[in-house]
Amino acid sequence: MAKHPPYSVVLTYTEDPQQLIMQAVDSARLAPLKSGIMEVPFFVDDEEFKFDDELARQLGVAMLNVIALGRPDINQHLAVTQEPIDRPLKK
Numbered sequence: 001m002a003k004h005p006p007y008s009v010v011l012t013y014t015e016d017p018q019q020l021i022m023q024a025v026d027s028a029r030l031a032p033l034k035s036g037i038m039e040v041p042f043f044v045d046d047e048e049f050k051f052d053d054e055l056a057r058q059l060g061v062a063m064l065n066v067i068a069l070g071r072p073d074i075n076q077h078l079a080v081t082q083e084p085i086d087r088p089l090k091k
């Protein structure tokens with residue numbers, strides 16, 4: 001099995017063609033570029049968090065909101081629930 005370095009993810013929106021491009025970048029190579037750049041911390045609630053569907057949904061919404069900060073025209077295309085979605089309790 002191939003050994004991979006720790007990755008960071010860069011998500012970019014392009015207009016022509018309209019698409020989102022995700023890039024996996026070696027975190028060590030990206031580190032010098034992150035100095036002085038806006039950070040948007042994304043906290044998990046506790047030590048026993050799970051990377052579940054709701055966390056993935058909230059992360060996706062947060063990423064789209066950050067992209068829309070620099071491209072306000074994208075707001076017209078955002079049709080996402082900003083708040084966490086209540087899930088029924090498991091019995």
